[in-house]
Amino acid sequence: xxQQETLEVKGIRAMDKTVKDILNNVKYTVDFFQREYRxxxxxxxQLIEDLxxxxxxxxxxxxxxxxxxxxxYERYFLGPFVLSQKKDGKSIIDGQQRLTSLxxxxxxxxxxxxxxEEKVSISDLIFSEKFGQKSxxxxxxxxxxxxxxxxxxxxxxxxxxxxxxxNLTERYKDIQELFPDELKGEALxxxxxxxxxxxxxxxxxxxxxxxAYKIFETMNDRGLNLxxxxxxxxxxxxxxxxxxxxxxxxxxxxxxxxxxxxxxxxEDLEFxxxxxxxxxxxxxxxxxxxxxxxxxxxxxxxxHQWVRDNKDNLGLKKDEDFFKFVAQKMKFYAEKYxxxxxxxxxxxxxxxSIFYINERGLALSIYYPLLMAPIRLDDAxxxxxKKLKLVSKYLETYVVLRAINYKSYSHSAxxxxxxxxxxxxxxxxxxxxxxxxxxxxxxxxxxxxGFSNLRLHGQNKRFIKFLLARMTSYIERNSGExxxxxxxxxxxxxxxHIWADxxxxxxxxxxxxxxxxxxxxxxGDLLILEESFNKSFGDLPYKEKRDRYLxxxxxxxxxxxxxxFYSNNPKFIRFIxxxxxPFEPHEHFKKDDIxxxxxxxxxxxxxxxxxxxxxxxxx
Numbered sequence: 268x269x270q271q272e273t274l275e276v277k278g279i280r281a282m283d284k285t286v287k288d289i290l291n292n293v294k295y296t297v298d299f300f301q302r303e304y305r306x307x308x309x310x311x312x313q314l315i316e317d318l319x320x321x322x323x324x325x326x327x328x329x330x331x332x333x334x335x336x337x338x339x340y341e342r343y344f345l346g347p348f349v350l351s352q353k354k355d356g357k358s359i360i361d362g363q364q365r366l367t368s369l370x371x372x373x374x375x376x377x378x379x380x381x382x383x384e385e386k387v388s389i390s391d392l393i394f395s396e397k398f399g400q401k402s403x404x405x406x407x408x409x410x411x412x413x414x415x416x417x418x419x420x421x422x423x424x425x426x427x428x429x430x431x432x433x434n435l436t437e438r439y440k441d442i443q444e445l446f447p448d449e450l451k452g453e454a455l456x457x458x459x460x461x462x463x464x465x466x467x468x469x470x471x472x473x474x475x476x477x478x479a480y481k482i483f484e485t486m487n488d489r490g491l492n493l494x495x496x497x498x499x500x501x502x503x504x505x506x507x508x509x510x511x512x513x514x515x516x517x518x519x520x521x522x523x524x525x526x527x528x529x530x531x532x533x534e535d536l537e538f539x540x541x542x543x544x545x546x547x548x549x550x551x552x553x554x555x556x557x558x559x560x561x562x563x564x565x566x567x568x569x570x571h572q573w574v575r576d577n578k579d580n581l582g583l584k585k586d587e588d589f590f591k592f593v594a595q596k597m598k599f600y601a602e603k604y605x606x607x608x609x610x611x612x613x614x615x616x617x618x619x620s621i622f623y624i625n626e627r628g629l630a631l632s633i634y635y636p637l638l639m640a641p642i643r644l645d646d647a648x649x650x651x652x653k654k655l656k657l658v659s660k661y662l663e664t665y666v667v668l669r670a671i672n673y674k675s676y677s678h679s680a681x682x683x684x685x686x687x688x689x690x691x692x693x694x695x696x697x698x699x700x701x702x703x704x705x706x707x708x709x710x711x712x713x714x715x716x717g718f719s720n721l722r723l724h725g726q727n728k729r730f731i732k733f734l735l736a737r738m739t740s741y742i743e744r745n746s747g748e749x750x751x752x753x754x755x756x757x758x759x760x761x762x763x764h765i766w767a768d769x770x771x772x773x774x775x776x777x778x779x780x781x782x783x784x785x786x787x788x789x790x791g792d793l794l795i796l797e798e799s800f801n802k803s804f805g806d807l808p809y810k811e812k813r814d815r816y817l818x819x820x821x822x823x824x825x826x827x828x829x830x831x832f833y834s835n836n837p838k839f840i841r842f843i844x845x846x847x848x849p850f851e852p853h854e855h856f857k858k859d860d861i862x863x864x865x866x867x868x869x870x871x872x873x874x875x876x877x878x879x880x881x882x883x884x885x886x
Contacts, residue, residue, distance in 0.1 A: 279471065279472070279473050279474075280470075280471070280472045280473075281347075281469055281470070281471045281472075282469070282470050282472070283467055283468075283469055283470075284467060284468060284469070284470050285463065285464055285465065285466065285467050286369060286392070286462060286463045286464075286466050286467075286468070287392060287463040287464055289366070289468060289470065290366075290369070290370070290373070290392040290393070290404050291391050291392055292391050292395050292404070293357070293404060294356050294357070294395075294402070294404055294406050295350070295356065295357050295358070295359050295366070295404060295405050295406060296353075296355070296356055296357070296358045296359070296406050296407075297358065297359050297363050297405070297406075297407055298358060298360075303430055303431050304363070304364065304367050304430075304431040304434050304435055304438075305364065305430070305431075305434060306364050306367075306368055306434065306438055307434075307438075308437070308438070308441045308628065309631055310364075310368070311368060311438050311441045311442060311445060312441070312445055312628075312630055312631065312632075312678070313632075314368060314372075315372075315442070315445050315446060315447075315678075316567075316630065316632060316678045316679070317343075317567075317568075318343065318462065318466070319447055319450065319678070319679045320552075320560075320564060320567075320679075321341065321343045322340070322343075322450075322457075322458055322461050322462075323449075323679070324341070324552070324559075324560065325337075325340040325341060325461075326340070326454060326457055326458070326461075334456060334457055334460055337457055337460045337461050337464070337465070338464065338465075340461055340465050341465070342465045342466070342467055343465060343466045343467070344467055344468070344469075345365060345369075345466060345467065345468045346362075346365070346468060346469070347361075347362070347468065347469040347470075347471055348361055348362025348365065348366065348468055348469070348470060348471065349361040349362060349471045349473070350470060350471065350472045350473070351472075351473055351474075352472055352473065352474050356406075357472070359405075362468070363405075365468070366405060367405060367435075368438065370392075370393060370403075370404070370405055370414075371417070371435065371438055371439050371442055372442055372462075373389050373392050373393050373462075374393055374414070374417050374418050374439070375439065375442045375443060375446065376389065376455075376458075376459055376462075377389055377390060377393065377418070378418075378420050379446075379451060379455065380455070380459075381420075383455070385456050386456070387456050387459040387460060387463070389459060389463060392404065392463065393418065394414075394418070409429070409431075409432075410431065410432065410435065413425070413428075413432050413435050413436060414435070417435070417436075417439050423436055425437075426758070440729075441628070443726060444628055444677075444726075445628070445630075445677055445678075446677070447675065447677045447678070447679035447680055448675045448677070448680060449679060449680065450679075494535075494536065495536060495539070495569065495570055495571040496524065496535045496536060496539055496571070498571040499539065499570070499571040499574055500517075500520050502571065502574065502575055503516060503520075503589050503592065503593060504516055504517065506583070506586070506589045507586055507589055507590060508586055509586060512586065512590050515590075515594065516589075516590060516593045516594065519593055519594055519597075519598060520593055520597075523535075523597060523598060523601045526601070526605060527601060527604070527605070530605065530608050534608070537631065537635070538600075538601055538604045539566075539570050540566055540567055540570055540632065540635075540636075541604060541631075541632075541635035541636050541639060542597070542600045542601075542604065542639060543566045543570055543573070543574070544562075544563055544566050544567075544632075544636035544686070544689060545600075545635070545636040545637070545638075545639035545640040545689060545693070546596075546600070546639070546640070546693065547562075547577070547580065547581055548562035548563045548566055548636075548686070548689070548690075549562050549580075549690065550562045550563070551563045551564075551682075551683055551686045551687065552564050553683075562577075563682075563686045567632065595644065596644065599644055600639060600642075603639055603642055603651065604635065604639065606618075606651075606655075607621060607635060607638050607639070607655065610622060610655075611624075611625035612625065614750075614752065614753040616750055617652065617656075618652065618655055618656065618659065619752075620656065620659035620660045620662070620663040621634075621638070621655065621659045622753075623659075623663045623733075623737070624659060624662045624663050624666060626733065626756060627663070627666050627667075627670075627730075627733060629662060629666055629676060630677070630678040632678060633678060633681065633682070633685045634659075634662055636686075636689050637658055637662065637685060637688060637689050637692070638655055638658050638659060638662075640658075640689045640690075640692050640693045640694075641654045641657075641658065641692045641693065641694060641695045641700050642654055642655075643694050650697060653697055653884055653885060654697065654700060656884045657697070657700050657701055657704055657881060657884055657885070658692070658700070658704070660704075660880060660881065660884065661704040661707065661708065661881075663876075664708055664876045665707075665708070665711070667734070667872075667876060668708075668711055668714065668715065668876070669681075670727070670730050671715065671717045671718050671721055672714075672717035673717070688703075688707070691703060692704075697885045698885065701881045701882065701884070701885050704881060705878045705881050708878050709878060715869060715872055715873055715876070718790075718865075718868070718869045718872065719865065719869065721789070721790045721865075722785065722788040722789050722790065723762065723788040723789075723790065723793060724788065728762060731762055731790060731793060732755075732756065732760075732761075732762045732795060733756065734790065734868075734872070735755075735762065735790075735793060735794065735795045735824065736752055736755035736756050736760070736795055737752065737872075737875065738824060738868060738871045738872065738875070739751075739752075739755060739795060739822045739823060739824040740752035740755060741871065741874075741875055742823045742824060742827075742839075742842075742871065743822065743823045745842045745846075746823065746836070746838045746839040746842050747838040748823070751822070755795055755822070758798075759797055759798060760795050760796065760797060760798070761795070761796065761797075761798050761801060762793055762794075762795060763793065763794055763795070763796045763800075763801045763805060764787055764788075764792055764793060764805075765792045765793070765794060765809060765828070765856055766786075766787045766792055766809065766856065767805060767806045767807060767808060767809075768787070768806075769806070769808075770783045770784075772808055776857060776858050786858060786861060789861055789865055790865060790868055791860075791861040791862065791863070791864035791865030791866075791867075791868060792856075792861045792864070794822075794824055794825045795822065795824070795825075796821070796822075796825060797820065797821075800815075800818075800821070809855065809856040810855065813828060813829055813853075813856075814829055814831070816828050816829050817829045817831055817832060823839065827850050827852070828852060828853050828856075829852055830852035830854065832852065833850075833852060846874060847870075848867065848870055848871060848874075849863070849866065849867050849870060850867060851863065
């Protein structure tokens with residue numbers, strides 16, 4: 268259908284509509300049994316990645332055109348959504364997840380525009396106001412307070428709230444982290460224009476719930492809609508002439524997909540993207556206006572067609588090639604993909620850095636291909652694990668160094684660097700792989716020097732928590748204690764200041780409150796503590812709460828402030844002496860003590876992220 272083309276059949280109307288058409292001063296309800304918002308970070312990541320890639324293919328880095336030219340950019344299709352027309356308005360039967368996510372993105376973009384001269388009016392796509400009463404266009408009463416807070420840019424405490432409220436706040440944070448820096452400057456109004464005018468969905472409107480749910484069921488019947496992996500399967504089998512081989516491939520394929528879908532509903536699609544990028548993609552779209560999509564981008568959108576178009580490059584020429592492609596290669600790399608996925612989602616000390624990079628929010632489309640790229644079919648299991656350790660350690664180090672120096676590691680910011688690295692490390696042995704990755708770290712423009720100025724602010728709280736949890740678990744593990752990193756990243760643990768928020772208690776060192784706040788937010792003044800501790804003792808002066816850090820439930824980084832901790836802890840003392848870490852107790856906690864803790868934390872991170880760790884892995 269062309270823009271605004273309408274198709275009507277027996278009480279059902281289908282119309283191609285832009286985001287602006289759909290959300291501009293239009294109210295939607297959602298039946299109570301459909302109200303849960305369940306999108307996860309990976310869905311937001313994929314949405315932003317797809318929108319960014321599509322927009323930049325037209326905008327590129329060329330700023331020599333005005334916004335009127337955006338109307339000539341390619342349209343992007345986000346799929347259909349199903350509505351039921353009722354007396355009191357339109358009810359969303361299918362598509363609530365996408366429309367909610369688009370609304371969150373619009374709220375973020377609206378907040379991002381604050382203070383800018385050149386703005387795009389998009390508030391009417393989020394809410395409308397009548398007689399002084401604000402109502403959001405997605406009318407779900409239990410979400411009003413959280414949507415109001417997000418729209419105003421206020422903090423919202425989601426503790427104890429239901430699943431949807433939890434997900435709304437977490438996905439908004441994901442948008443804040445994932446939205447690419449390159450779209451936050453001059454490109455922002457262009458992007459917003461394109462999003463609301465050129466991104467389209469097909470609205471399927473019915474005039475009865477029965478028709479709406481029949482359409483919904485038909486659209487979601489996997490048997491009637493072939494997925495890209497099913498179309499690829501059909502292509503592979505169609506190239507086999509031996510009936511027995513066809514049956515074998517069918518059985519192997521079915522078992523592989525079954526195992527992948529245990530991870531998540533659409534994990535088979537993510538596997539094919541990761542595998543084909545890791546082992547076969549050669550070209551990458553350059554970041555300039557009008558540049559065409561290349562291998563890495565095409566695999567992300569239509570990998571089944573890409574395989575057809577590149578069968579010679581994949582070595583698919585005769586029956587045996589197609590058979591081995593599934594029976595050997597696909598089976599082998601699907602098993603490695605599952606290994607990576609399990610390590611990413613369930614902490615395993617042996618492959619800990621995979622968990623860390625997943626927690627840090629590195630794009631799956633970046634790190635899965637890079638982890639799989641050096642693995643060869645003939646690699647022994649211990650070699651495979653060492654390769655995974657090397658690459659994940661590199662990635663963890665890379666994202667931490669960038670974040671410490673306030674550099675983005677969003678997909679769009681690092682895609683060219685990382686996809687180029689995929690090609691460089693493909694099929695390398697352990698020694699070559701370690702050398703490449705060490706050189707990459709050594710060649711990075713930014714180092715831990717930026718750590719000296721690292722402070723807590725509204726956008727980096729989870730990163731600060733990660734660093735504190737990483738340092739704490741590192742110290743404890745090397746002192747003979749269990750590894751509690753996963754617990755330290757849980758909601759029971761919070762980032763807390765050593766100094767209470769009482770400027771008047773520090774007048775001996777500060778004349779201005781701003782200077783006090785600046786020092787108070789330095790990472791050297793921060794710990795991770797159980798939430799209950801801070802509620803009970805957080806407002807106390809340091810001298811009154813210091814000894815309470817020695818409580819047996821507290822972590823080593825907190826306990827190390829207290830003189831008594833050093834008198835009966837031989838494993839800890841031996842470890843810090845061997846590593847030369849400048850731990851010391853703090854009788855008082857002044858500016859100089861913050862400097863010392865900041866330096867201590869830097870020394871710990873230098874050891875965690877030393878390139879010497881790569882040598883230790885391959886020994």
